[in-house]
Amino acid sequence: MTFTPPRRQLFGVEGLWCGACANGLERRLADVAGVRQARVHFLTRSAFLEWEPDCIDKLEIAECAERAGFRLVAPRTLAQTREALGAAELRLIRRFAVAVFFGMWAMAPALVLYLAPPQDSAEAWMLGVASGVFAAPALVVAGADLFAMALRSIRLRSPSFDLMIALGVGAAVAASVRSLVTGQADVYFDAASMLVSLAIAARLIDLRLRRRAIEALAVLEGDLAQKAILAETGVLVGVADIAAGTRVLVEAGAEISMDGVIETGTSSIDQAVLTGESVHMSVGPGTRVSAGALNLRQAIVLRTDRVAGDRDIDRIGGRVALELAARPALADPAGRLAGWLGAGLPVLGFLVAAGHMLAGAPGLLAAQHGLAAMIVICPCALVLARPMAHIAAVAAAARHGIRVIEPGALEALGKVRTVLFDKTGTLTAGSPVVEDVTPAPGWTAPEVLEAAARAEAGIDHPIARAILSAAGPGPTAGERLARGARGIWNGQSVHVGPAPTADGHRTVVQVEIDNCVAGLIHLADRVRPEAPFTVAAFANAWIAIGIASGDQPGAVEAVAKACGFASSGCHAALTPQDKADLIHRSERPVAFVGDGVNDAPAFAAADVGIAVAGAHSAAMRTAQIVLSGGISDIIRARGLGRRLNSTLRLLLAATVCYNLGAGIAGAAGQVTPAAAACLMTVNSVLTAVLAWAPFARQGPLVERPRVRSRAIRRPKRVLA
Numbered sequence: 001m002t003f004t005p006p007r008r009q010l011f012g013v014e015g016l017w018c019g020a021c022a023n024g025l026e027r028r029l030a031d032v033a034g035v036r037q038a039r040v041h042f043l044t045r046s047a048f049l050e051w052e053p054d055c056i057d058k059l060e061i062a063e064c065a066e067r068a069g070f071r072l073v074a075p076r077t078l079a080q081t082r083e084a085l086g087a088a089e090l091r092l093i094r095r096f097a098v099a100v101f102f103g104m105w106a107m108a109p110a111l112v113l114y115l116a117p118p119q120d121s122a123e124a125w126m127l128g129v130a131s132g133v134f135a136a137p138a139l140v141v142a143g144a145d146l147f148a149m150a151l152r153s154i155r156l157r158s159p160s161f162d163l164m165i166a167l168g169v170g171a172a173v174a175a176s177v178r179s180l181v182t183g184q185a186d187v188y189f190d191a192a193s194m195l196v197s198l199a200i201a202a203r204l205i206d207l208r209l210r211r212r213a214i215e216a217l218a219v220l221e222g223d224l225a226q227k228a229i230l231a232e233t234g235v236l237v238g239v240a241d242i243a244a245g246t247r248v249l250v251e252a253g254a255e256i257s258m259d260g261v262i263e264t265g266t267s268s269i270d271q272a273v274l275t276g277e278s279v280h281m282s283v284g285p286g287t288r289v290s291a292g293a294l295n296l297r298q299a300i301v302l303r304t305d306r307v308a309g310d311r312d313i314d315r316i317g318g319r320v321a322l323e324l325a326a327r328p329a330l331a332d333p334a335g336r337l338a339g340w341l342g343a344g345l346p347v348l349g350f351l352v353a354a355g356h357m358l359a360g361a362p363g364l365l366a367a368q369h370g371l372a373a374m375i376v377i378c379p380c381a382l383v384l385a386r387p388m389a390h391i392a393a394v395a396a397a398a399r400h401g402i403r404v405i406e407p408g409a410l411e412a413l414g415k416v417r418t419v420l421f422d423k424t425g426t427l428t429a430g431s432p433v434v435e436d437v438t439p440a441p442g443w444t445a446p447e448v449l450e451a452a453a454r455a456e457a458g459i460d461h462p463i464a465r466a467i468l469s470a471a472g473p474g475p476t477a478g479e480r481l482a483r484g485a486r487g488i489w490n491g492q493s494v495h496v497g498p499a500p501t502a503d504g505h506r507t508v509v510q511v512e513i514d515n516c517v518a519g520l521i522h523l524a525d526r527v528r529p530e531a532p533f534t535v536a537a538f539a540n541a542w543i544a545i546g547i548a549s550g551d552q553p554g555a556v557e558a559v560a561k562a563c564g565f566a567s568s569g570c571h572a573a574l575t576p577q578d579k580a581d582l583i584h585r586s587e588r589p590v591a592f593v594g595d596g597v598n599d600a601p602a603f604a605a606a607d608v609g610i611a612v613a614g615a616h617s618a619a620m621r622t623a624q625i626v627l628s629g630g631i632s633d634i635i636r637a638r639g640l641g642r643r644l645n646s647t648l649r650l651l652l653a654a655t656v657c658y659n660l661g662a663g664i665a666g667a668a669g670q671v672t673p674a675a676a677a678c679l680m681t682v683n684s685v686l687t688a689v690l691a692w693a694p695f696a697r698q699g700p701l702v703e704r705p706r707v708r709s710r711a712i713r714r715p716k717r718v719l720a
Helices: 019-030 058-067 078-115 121-142 144-155 161-181 189-222 312-316 319-325 333-358 363-377 380-399 408-414 423-427 445-456 462-471 531-540 553-563 576-585 597-605 617-622 633-667 673-696 709-713 715-719
Strands: 007-014 035-041 046-051 071-073 227-230 236-238 247-250 260-264 267-270 280-283 300-304 402-404 418-421 433-439 479-481 484-489 492-498 507-513 516-524 544-548 590-594 608-611 625-627
Touching: 007 058, 019 035, 019 046, 019 058, 019 144, 046 058, 058 071, 078 121, 078 189, 121 144, 121 161, 121 189, 144 161, 144 189, 161 189, 161 363, 333 363, 333 633, 363 633, 380 402, 380 408, 380 633, 380 673, 402 633, 408 608, 408 625, 408 633, 418 423, 418 576, 423 462, 423 553, 423 590, 433 445, 433 462, 445 462, 445 484, 445 492, 445 507, 445 516, 462 507, 462 516, 531 544, 531 553, 531 633, 544 553, 544 576, 576 590, 576 597, 590 597, 597 608, 625 633, 633 673
Parallel strands: 418 544, 418 590, 590 608, 608 625
Antiparallel strands: 007 046, 007 071, 035 046, 227 236, 227 247, 247 300, 260 300, 267 280, 402 625, 433 516, 479 484, 484 492, 492 507, 507 516
């Protein structure tokens, strides 16, 4: 029996308008047999699903969503989501206008009944009927979606704000109709219309806030401009300028940026960004490959068959939307509290109503008090708080050149206890140059350099670029290895890898031809000027620091001394898996800062993966935070993370206090359903203001710290 690997896919969700519905749909989909993971994100109206094809297919999952009142569709890009939210906002504005216009007309006869009731009961009854007639368009036209969403929340077993309002409107209308049928004029059509108007106003405010968040994400997605190398000229151009049918060169270790069919070259690729499974697939001439896949072994040339915007990865719905929808389950006290409140609201409303009835209140009034308590305690603000704070922090980071792929990474960075740095390209400039070539007896320096260049040709790596720059261009025939490269030169096999001997501060690679040492190549790189400052800042914050590098011990020790690392915190000659193992042994949360394609396992193992400016495209793809400036921006990012954590704590405390105070007033009968809807709207607005305000001002200043030797030595205990 053959094993079928799990499928993972991002879907768009139609009909998803609130956090409660998103939580309910997520639970409904997660309970389906064969579904391994379900993540529903109401901000981008998307669902990220992982399922076992042997147990269930995509059509059955879609049918389950339809039974809950939603439709799974092709995912939207952020731009399409923004357009959809704009269209929805226009519809809400029209409905709001209808509700307000007819609600005011319904209020006119009701005011007469309240303030100067006619002596003639027939005249009073006619005024009650008139109020109902005027209110009908507001209730039927403007309130149709309200009742539809209420029914949907019942099917999902996830009480929502819409359900609370719908119950209040339904109770007011039912009581009014009963009164008119019995010949009385005690009507509440005006209150029902007001509830509908307030509910639509709350939805409009929420929609405006979501549009603002989506616009911030769209700006971030626009920063993901990719480039490709034209095979004919070797010129690097943006993917937006590449037409279908263009021949594109993809170096070994580089990310494929265009969809197309391979014309020359054989290699293996990793399509984890598209499939979710890191499985290596062999490819060759005639094989179609997609943008986003990683070319692992040798350079290939492909002919594009789709333009940017129509690639497979574009059809997924956008990188940022994908990362948000597939977010890991983070510790979220506000979310847990919202879930408890949502589940307990019906019980709470029943207990409040029963208590007022036992105290002697009429049944209708007691029911209104119960509804008011349910409305005012509805946890919509709690559901809104976390994503709003995340988006505000991400937008603030973007203003300072820090691109946050996974908002949860900022939370972890604000609590980080260990920071590990890669050496080449991270602490150093990443542009080594060949300083010396030492040939073995029987070989010359030009021969050693040329042979090494044939192994390193077509590989995207700083050492490969340095060797090719010294030896001159040649055919792309090299193959990237975990540590080193190999190729063919004059019919002989060539292997280039780390030399067993050190050379002070320099990097040394050994060149073997037909398994015999042909010589050594010495390369030098310079330390980034901001590296000592950054290291000192983390050490002064009592955060364990260290180096995790694949380079030789001598070169690592020289950089460590220049930057201020303790020797016990420096680890050299590590394979990519060794780096991941080191992270697992370190004190959590751990941040790893790197720039190379071989850093992907470390990024995956760390709580926060940070790619520096100029990092390899694969590193940028797997990292959670990408810097566009110097590595000192990590300090600013940590400051934003700390501010985000404090903001989340503030939001939780503020919403709990607000709901508790308003809930007590509602339970005591001091708040009407209409006033409760107003308070609920005010709570959502207050939550949004508190979420955005801390990040509206300029980010935290990065001050040059004084290096304290005690802090620099602290990593001995953690990383030794």
